[in-house]
Each structure stands twice: as C-alpha cells, then as structure tokens.
Amino acid sequence: MNTKNNFKSSNIQSLIKTALQKHNSGQLEAAISYYQQILTLKSDYPEVYACLADALEKRGKLEAAVEAYQQAVRLKPEYADAYCNLGSLLKKQGKLEAAVEAYQKALNIKPNFIRAYCNLGNVFKQQGKRKASVEVYQKALKIQPDLDIAKFFICMNQLPIIHTSFAEIELRRNNYQRHLQDLSQYYKQANLQELKKAADEVGASQPFYLAYQGLNDRDLQQIYGEMLVHLMSNSYPQWSQDILLPDLQPNEKIRIGLVSGYFYRHSVWKIPMKGWVENLDRSQFELFGYYTNNALKQDKETVL
Template identity: 30%
Template sequence: MPETSVTLAVASDFEHDFQGGADLLRRGRVNEAIIVMTRAVAARPDHAQARHNLGMALKRKGDLGAAASNFIEAIRLDPSLETSRLSLAEVLKSQGRSGEAVRHVRQLLERQPDHASAWRMLGLLLKGLGESASAVAAFTRAAALNPRDGASRFGAVMALLPPFYDRQDDIAQARAAYTTALEALPASLRLDTPDGAAAAADAYGSFLPYYLAYQGQSDRALQARHGRMAVDILARRHPEFASAPVLPLEGPIRVAVVSGFFCWHTIWKLFIRGWMAGFDRQRFQLFGYHTRTASDAVTALARDGFDRFVEGETNFVALARRIRDDRPHVVLFPEIGMDNLTARLAAIRLAPFQCVAWGHPDTTGLPTIDAFLSSDLMEPPGAEGDYTEPLVRLPGLGIHYPALPVPEEPLDLASFGVGPDDILYLCCQYLSKYLPDDDDLIARIAAAVPTARFLFITPRSELLANRLRARLRLAFGRAGVVDADRRVTFLPYLSPGRYASLNAQAHVYLDSVGWSGGNTTLEAVAQGLPVVTWPRGLMRGRHSAAILTALGATATLADSADRYVDIAVRLGHDPDFRASVRQATLRGLPGLYGDVRPIRTLERLLEDRVRMNGYLI
C-alpha cells in the first residue's frame, strides 16, 4: 500500500476511535471507552485532546493515578488546555494532593484571569485546605464573573465553616460569620427572578454546611434556616416534586434507600448492609439508588441484595423521576449532608414518609424529612430540642450491625518510627473532630506516660496535619513535655486490612471528645482494643459511650476530663487492667452483633406510619 494510503488509513482509524471513544463515554460505557481511547492515543500520542479524553474515562472509572498522568501529558502537549488543568485539579484533590492542584489552577488563572470555573475550583481547593478567607474571595470572584454561578455563591457561604481551628475562639467567629452570610444568601441568589431561582436550584447541593456539626454546638436554628431555603429553592424550580405522591393501597411496603455510599464506606458498614440483611423481605421490598459512580465489591453485593438497584444515573431530575416512578412508601437516607446529590433529593418529596439516620449526626433542618432515626443509648435527655425532625430513639445503637470481619494485613509500625516499648494510643478520628480545648487531655496523658506515642491518621491535607502538630506542641509544652514531635506520629491512610492490624497492635483507643467515634470505635472493639471515652454534649459526642454500654464494658467510660486522663494513664501503665478491659469487650461482642431490636422496631415504625397514612391495606 502506498505511504499516503497508509497515512490516510491511520488517520481514519484514529478519528474513528477518537469520536467513538467519546461517544461510548457519553453513554456510560466506561470500560469500552477506555479501550477505544487507549487505541486512539497509541495512534496519535501527540494529540492533547485524545489524552484528555482518556484521562476523563479513567477518572470516571476511578483510576485516578492513570487519569492524572494523562491530564499532565495533555497539558504538556497543549498548555492552553483549560479543561485538562481543571480535571487534573479535581483528581489531585481526590488523591489528597490539593496543594499541587492549587498550583495548576493558579497557572490556568495566570493565562486566563477571568476564567470563572477556575476561580470556583480554586475556592473549592482552598476551602478543603482550611484557607477560609482565600476560599471566600475565590468563590466571590467566580460569582462576579458569572452571575448565574449559584454554586460559587453557596461555596462562599459554606467556606466560612473551616475544617479545622487553631484556637477555640475561632469557632465563635466562624459561626457568627456563617450565620450572617446564610441570612443574606437568599437575596444574593436572586430567588425572586426566574433565572435566579433556576440557577439556585441547579446549584443547590454543590456545597453543604458539612463542617457546621464539628463546632460542637446545637445547630437546630441554623439548619432550619438552611433547610427551609433548600426546600423553597427546589420547589420553585421543580414544583412536581414539592408534595408527597399519592400511592394506591397495596403491599408489601416498598422502602427506597438513597445514598452515595453503596461502596466500602462508613455509611455502608453502619447502616446500609444492616438494612439489607435485616429487613423482613416478606413484608418489605428494598430498592437501592446509588447517587455516585464509584463501584466496588460492595456495590456488587448491593446489586444482588436489593430487590431493585439503580446505579449510574446522576442527573437529579432523571433520578428523582425514577424513584417516584418506583412508588416507594418510604425513603431511608442513611445520611444527609455528606453527598451532594443525596442532599438535593432529600429536599424534595420522593415518598409519603422520609427518614434520615445518624450517618451525619446533625439535624437536617429539612421540612421534607419526617423522622430522625437515632439511638436510645446515644441521645441525652431533652435531645428532641436539637432536631427539626421528630426524633425516633431506636433501641440500643439504633442500627442492625452484624459482625464485619476484615482480614488483617501486615503493618510494620517500626517503619513509621514506632519503638517496641512504646505504649500506643490510637487517635484515629477525622482531624476536624479534635478541637483546641481538648488538646490538653492528650498532653496530660503524655506527661504521665513517658513511653506514650499517639498515632493519628493523616488527613487528605498535610496542611491540616501540620496545624494539629503545632497545636499539640503548644499543649505538650504547657504540660512540660518537650518531645512532642517524637511522641506524635501521623500514619498515612491505610487499607482496611492494615487498619485492622493497627487496631490489633495498639494498646489504647483515645476517643475524640464532642464528636466521638462510631464506625472507628466498632472496628476497635472488634479487636478488643480498650476505648477511653467521655460522653459529653450532643448525640454525636456519645457514640462510643453507647457502644461500650451495649457491650457491657464500661470501665473506661469517663464522666470528666480528669477521669478521662486517669483512665487513659492507668491503661498505659497497667497491662492487667488493659487485659481485663479487653476480655470484657470481647465477651460483649456477640450481644452487640446479635441485637436485632433496632431493625424490628424500625419495621414496626414504618408499618405503623404507612398504615396511618392509608397507603397499605
């Protein structure tokens, strides 16, 4: 074949794969798209857009490392390719490399200083890094450049709730600023105009007040304001979803579980798998709606375990219609506040009865939620006043929690500088849970146990880890401990098996105060690890205490700061005490795993409510 013909054939094949791969991706056929796009890149390795397209497909699949490599190569081939820089920034953020992501976005803004989407991405990145003032400025700039950018207006308000505080007084300042901005938000969204209302509805859920709950205060008033605004915004745009559907009288009860966490995640472990395994399937049909594209072995379990399982549909209107068409009597949200699409769906009416569990343990403020499913052991007296929803205190922990075996994988703690004689205090909570006022608890334990080493898990931001290090140095100094940097170790994120090994090797689990461990505590007690906890304040500060009470292992349950320190110090010095706590913990596990009272009580609640509403014979 002549050389020209060969060139034309190669070009023709490339164009076929280039266009075909993009079409496959649009249709959601991600694996096929990757095969075709890889072939296109092999034919034209110097084609920047082909590299970008392959990166997008790999990103959709969740192969973030390969996606980043292709975006970087696309940028090298064509530095002006703005979509690659923004996509790379998003991937880097997901990998915990937000600092690198900021650098790429700033490079884009150097070329195009009026790029509204780049300013919004910069705001998102800076918000996650805890740089609230800079994040607000970036979101504000994005909104000024694009008046229809409702997402940036939401972002500018939510960025006032930082993920971390250097001083306790910063909390009051952040809360006051957020309160003022939230009150002004509806006016800035221009909800009184059709365009403004439409833009706000399309943007709602892009940024949520997730970090409000970490301030350790009752959020009812603020969440009620936010929830009423959300419901109003979506009702203006989508009046067809503003009222509950009328269903024919029929049975069994159809229960829709709506979540972005049909995957290996805390929400799956605590709530969804127990509902899937525990509901009486003669009386209840279980429908699952996965609001994210992430998929793993757990997703496969859900496909088989639910009577109907819907995934891959991430368009709000399409998914809302799909759920409504399936006519559920009840919608269960395991959480509201952690997943954007779930939050939008929770602000409309999908079923006659809609409930939220304590996956994000704060009131939603949404008038569309008819019950908050909590735990009798976790809720303090008078807790009803902290919720806009009617509070339902289910027995025990409020969840059906079967045993969750996780095979251990090797974890060499010596490689992280841990010595063989160190007493290991596991501090494994999300760093936002550690408020400045409680640093002295750790420092006092360090002063009393010279061989104590405190193991934290590095967040997806080294900046936040460094800020906690700086806070702990000050606290340790106040306690007369001069080697804070040696005594505090930050471990990387660990695989489930290596994390199980960490729980097995640790000596003591130090619970965070104000917002205690839930899933992390359950995984610790599964290994018999002694848990020191001080139940205080709202329900979210009482998870671990409830777990220990359910186990009948309450010797490490404190009622004051001094008692918390005393118990932790005794565990550090007294191996016999540690062993006795471990034995009591392990003895209680069968009763905890076998407690079906929460799911049976939930079944009766749903049946009574559906019958009361006249939807079931």
C-alpha cells in the same frame, strides 16, 4: 497527493468516532483500547490523551489517568481544561498542593475559568485556608454574578471549624447570620428560573460547622431551612404538597424516618443518630433509614 497520509488521517478519525461512542455509552475498557490504538498512530494528540485520562479515571486507574493528563498538557501547554481535570484527579488522590498548582495553571491560561475557581476554592477549604478559599469564590462571583454555588460557599464558609475565643465565635456567627439573611432575601425576590438553578447547587455547601459553636442555633437554622423550603418548593412543586397523615390505629407504631448520608462510622452517626437508633423504644416506634450518599460505605457500624 499523499494517499498514505490521507488514509492514516481517515482511519484515525474513524477510530476517534468509535472511541467516543464507546466512551459515552459507558463501555470504558473498549474506549480505552481505541484511544490507545489512536495514540500508536498519532502520538502527539493531546485531546485523545485527555479522553483516555477521563476513561481511565472512571475505571479507577488513577495513576494511569494522571500520566495521561500530564502527557496532554506536555503536548499542549495551553490546555486549560486538561489542567483543571488533572487538578481534580490529584485532589481525589489527596495530593492537594499538586492540585492547587494544576488549578492555578488552568487559571493562568484561562482567567475566567469558573470551574477551576470553584475547584481551587474547595481545595483551599480542605487545606483549612478559609480566607483564601473565600477570596477565590469571590473572584468567581465577580466573573459570574449569578453563580449560586459561590454564594452558598461564601456564606457557609463564614463558619470555621475551630475558634480561638468566644469573641471570635460571636464575630463569625454574626458574619454568617448577615450573609445568610442576605442570601435568603435575595432568593425571596428571585424568579423561578433563578430558583431552579439555585436548587441544583444548594447541597454543595452546608452550615455543618455551626453546631461546633455549642450555642442555640434554632433561629439561624430556621432562616436556612425556610430558604431551602422556598427554593425546593418552587423548583419541585409536584413534590411539595402536604401529605395527609392517617390516624394511628390502636396498637399501631409511630413510624420515624432518618434521612442521612452518614450511616457509618462518622461523627454525625456516632453523636446523634446512633443513640436514636439504639434507644428508641421499638415497641412504640417503627424505624426507617434512608441513605443519601452516592457512595456506599460499609463498616462495623452499618450492622446493628
């Protein structure tokens, strides 16, 4: 009996348990330290390298995180999850071709890997490869027919950024309308559980590029808006009741709220919102802003 090896194994398991506790509680520097201790005792531990990479990424140490993921897949070439996570990290760094390669390796290992399909589809979209992006999401949808994020993405991705002609605008617009109506009809017949699941994904892909066509979008936006109201009101009935607005008192200002994730130097801010903020008559209107972006972005436009 090798007592030394048994002690070493027991010590590693104890360190792993502590490292994961620190990691899960948000004590990332402590978790990193424990992972590094483990790897000095057992350097061929791909799962620990992957955990170390995740902690390093969350601490903003992206290059070190990439190296840790790369070490994990060197030690375990069939480690699909590590390849997928590496792809996401490379995408965050703007290394899109390398991210595509990592996602494709993950899918070669694990052909039904839904998360890798979705991430790959997003990278293709970011690269402007709209057709490839839709094809990837269609593959994901074949594997998981109730994949709401794929349904939304395929619908919204009928709208490219740039069109070559007015005839193409009409074609893309008709394709979008058809997909949107099918999607709206599908959710009208969905049960409550399906609606709640769809509500969690609805913001992942939106008809942002519809406005680029320069046409009257009212009818299309009405279909889209009514679909969202249906999803959200059924999923969150406690927040979907009509709010009774009190009558304005004499000399009381009308209150207007702007809800956006773009209160900074961005086309959404520069084109419509900045004009509203700067030109609404403050003697008649009281203005409120509600920022919805998870990341706080500040520049000269955020101070008026």
